[in-house]
Amino acid sequence: MQSLIVLIHDWAQWHFGLCLRQLILPTIIVWFGWSSIPAIAAPLVIDLSRQPAIEVQVSLGNTTNELRFVPDHLEFLAGQRYKLVLTNPSNSKHYFTAKDFADGIWTQKVEAGNVEVKGAIHEVELKPQAQAEWMFVPIKPGSYELHCSVPGHTEAGMTGTVQVTADLKAAISNQT
Numbered sequence: 001m002q003s004l005i006v007l008i009h010d011w012a013q014w015h016f017g018l019c020l021r022q023l024i025l026p027t028i029i030v031w032f033g034w035s036s037i038p039a040i041a042a043p044l045v046i047d048l049s050r051q052p053a054i055e056v057q058v059s060l061g062n063t064t065n066e067l068r069f070v071p072d073h074l075e076f077l078a079g080q081r082y083k084l085v086l087t088n089p090s091n092s093k094h095y096f097t098a099k100d101f102a103d104g105i106w107t108q109k110v111e112a113g114n115v116e117v118k119g120a121i122h123e124v125e126l127k128p129q130a131q132a133e134w135m136f137v138p139i140k141p142g143s144y145e146l147h148c149s150v151p152g153h154t155e156a157g158m159t160g161t162v163q164v165t166a167d168l169k170a171a172i173s174n175q176t
């Protein structure tokens with residue numbers, strides 16, 4: 001609410017000058033009512049890093065050592081915060097490699113064991129039985145390819161697709 005007041009304050013100042021400020025603010029609140037203010041304010045005060053994260057799980061390989069991602073198709077909404085939980089229940093190491101997808105997201109952090117890595121990440125390698133959590137917000141809509149870059153694994157079918165859809169409305173409703 002603090003941010004909203006500041007925004008309205010700036011807006012009023014810009015449009016009407018200082019002398020009308022005290023008048024404009026109460027008028028706006030009365031006109032729209034308090035209940036409608038979050039819907040108006042949301043697009044202006046989105047903090048992508050603080051919204052609740054949606055958890056998505058992906059398994060790299062499986063317990064019978066098939067070379068595939070489970071699931072092999074992922075869907076995300078741009079502007080929504082995600083926790084992608086990567087696990088490797090198989091006996092060999094695997095990669096989650098989706099460079100173009102990674103270029104179009106904002107990575108908050110990757111956590112694995114007691115280590116937290118911040119900054120851009122393009123690829124995550126998981127040793128057998130490992131787990132990593134990738135916190136990010138997709139920015140750029142598109143359809144991206146995913147593969148495991150261990151030699152022979154892509155050829156054996158360890159590939160997938162990642163779809164990022166623009167849905168600003170969903171992102172805004174998560175804020176309110």
Ligand SMILES: [Cu+2]
Pocket residue numbers: 067093094095148149150153158
């Ligand atoms: Cu692999």
